[in-house]
Amino acid sequence: NAGVMQNPRHLVRRRGQEARLRCSPMKGHSHVYWYRQLPEEGLKFMVYLQKENIIDESGMPKERFSAEFPKEGPSILRIQQVVRGDSAAYFCASSRVTGELFFGEGSRLTVL
Amino acid sequence: GESVGLHLPTLSVQEGDNSIINCAYSNSASDYFIWYKQESGKGPQFIIDIRSNMDKRQGQRVTVLLNKTVKHLSLQIAATQPGDSAVYFCAENPGGATNKLIFGTGTLLAVQP
Numbered sequence: 001n002a003g004v005m006q007n008p009r010h011l012v013r014r015r016g017q018e019a020r021l022r023c024s025p026m027k028g029h030s031h032v033y034w035y036r037q038l039p040e041e042g043l044k045f046m047v048y049l050q051k052e053n054i055i056d057e058s059g060m061p062k063e064r065f066s067a068e069f070p071k072e073g074p075s076i077l078r079i080q081q082v083v084r085g086d087s088a089a090y091f092c093a094s095s096r097v098t099g100e101l102f103f104g105e106g107s108r109l110t111v112l
Numbered sequence: 113g114e115s116v117g118l119h120l121p122t123l124s125v126q127e128g129d130n131s132i133i134n135c136a137y138s139n140s141a142s143d144y145f146i147w148y149k150q151e152s153g154k155g156p157q158f159i160i161d162i163r164s165n166m167d168k169r170q171g172q173r174v175t176v177l178l179n180k181t182v183k184h185l186s187l188q189i190a191a192t193q194p195g196d197s198a199v200y201f202c203a204e205n206p207g208g209a210t211n212k213l214i215f216g217t218g219t220l221l222a223v224q225p
Binding site: 035041042093 | 146203
């Protein structure tokens, strides 16, 4: 049973470009969370999604950031017009309705 | 401009010794707490959890203690091994039926052989 799969593992973008990060949850998991981690800091909640629904996006910046979890396919975290401050590790996690949260290996975004 | 990096609190122990990592949590309404281990370049890995109706829970070589009076959580690792070297985070769930967690800043555990 594969774990939470994230890709790309590493992404380099220039300022102003778009970044798309993908996450496939564990089999049987219908709840997806995105967290952001700055260097030497803890993870910060961004958004919680279920299939075709955003449940809680209180941790997501109001501009340039969006997330989706379509009926088919992976969850996508999209960052438009990236700036240097967006450089971070972005972690996806999934769970069943209740229970343990399983994290992926993360996508590390570097903005030049 | 030049940025100043933050430095994680570090606990350095000898192989075979016991380690105690501490964490202060913020929300008195939190009812569920988890310790995660994060190795360099990897995602957080679940170690052990505890609910607020308990004050101690034991796993294999690990014990979590919860003191709700002072909002303090600790992780004890027995007979620390080089493979335990990592950053350890506590996380709290402020309640509700979600996994919207609040993470602490982390402690770097360095095990000396």
